[in-house]
Amino acid sequence: MSEQRNQQPDPGLLSINTATVRQQWTLDKIIDGCARHDIRGISPWRDQTQALGLKETARRIRSHQLTVTGYCRGGMFPAATEQLRQANNDDNRRAVDEALELNAQCLVLVVGGLPESSKDLYQARMQVRDGLATLLEYSRSVSMPLAIEPLHPMYAADRACINTLEQANDLCDELGDDGLGIAVDLYHTWWDPKFSSQIKRAGKSRLLAFHICDWLAPTQDLLLDRGMMGDGVIDIRAARWAVEAEGYRGFHEVEIFSARNWWLRDGDDVLSICKQRHLDCC
Template sequence: MQTPKPEQLSLNTATVRQQWNLQQIIEGCARHEIRGISPWRDQVSQLGLQPTARLLREHDLTVTGYCRGGMFPASSREQHQQKMDDNHRAVDEALALNAACLVLVVGGLPEGSKDLNGAHQQVEDGLAALLDYARPRGMPLAIEPLHPMYAADRACVNSLQQANDLCDRLGDDGLGIAVDVYHTWWDAGFAREIRRAGQKRLLAFHICDWLNPTQDMLSDRGMMGDGVIDIRGLRQQVEAEGYQGFHEVEIFSRLNWWQQDPDEVLRTCKARHLEHG
């Protein structure tokens, strides 16, 4: 299929978080007939978990993912326990919102560390422990590989191959991958690793564009069609493996889209999804 279905569009709430609070985002999605949404934990905390769940039900929105858990590496036992307690809360919140998955940004090097292999081991150990909590509760965990530029601070899982390797070692019962084209478009092994993941592991698909040049490594993502990513081609590879879920727009854009009228941002998301998604 060339053109995506309009009803497959989801909005990651980061896309308009600077203009609207979570209640306004939920109401905006309903008003613009965007049927999927992926909220962030800090926004849910501000609105309240139960009020958020109630608003989502009232507006018949599907929670395509919950952002985020992870950040496993720690520099002390006390910090490790705090992180695991917080991840347990994230699982519980995702369940309360009936989220399709809890998205995991796994974390980078602990403060003051240069031990990348040690960080990888902490990520795997943390994932294993969190799976023990999430699996019996029925909440899928989605590892999101981030671009290598984030390896030090945000995520030392930087490729689909690394994510698949973790799934192989830990078992893919309730464990899979959130494929974000911003972070994975560059990967020469994309097609091979998407085939390797298969339908069972493909839990989420995030879209935006890579601007060339990029002015800010965190918050200068582009709207679909404004950059260099073949978003449609990547989507077709994911869907060829059986993925039938939502296409979640996630744009951090301090220089552009966070400055725009949020209703216009949502209208543009809908149009660009059909044109380039």
């Protein structure tokens, strides 16, 4: 096995999810920052592209020849009323269009949690399936891959009721692999006892994105206390080998929400440290 494994990752495969420095910089500065640090991948959020303008965002990203490793985000399928569900569907189609304009490799889906005042997680999951099926009709027609991102179970109520790689694989089985796959974010999946077997089950065709950061122990906040690679307990390198063993050759996208640490630092310092830690710890 060992000869097949690259001890260090290809530095050209580092990508920055723009949430990582969103408190320091606006999107135009983040794009420039990535180019300045010779980081070749970027994954922007919708609110940021709307602020900068979609066409202007696309122009700036193209001018630096950055790869858009994913567009954040679509999803939020479950809704309490048919009207809300329809509005979500419409918004998701717009997200697909924006992802196309940006030439993104995929639209990342945070699928949504329980609808207002509902306690029916099973029903929410059925709504995710149905909403996804509807969106797929459109996304397939325009060839924009959708990446289901299983979120950590601590977000099951309010962000995503797809919480394991197994659920994501089950959805791919049910809805068909064409234009549908998985965004594997280690923050959300590192604890999963079936991580290895479900990565294997997903295989190269379903592995559309690979997101990295670290799980701090202890974690101080459910949302905004993600760690820099190497500062926590995730065996990121082993996880990279697992996806590479299936043939994944895509980017390694750093996504760190950190209100108490990384968002308070100089943006250039953060990107420099991301590059170094990517090499040393991933």
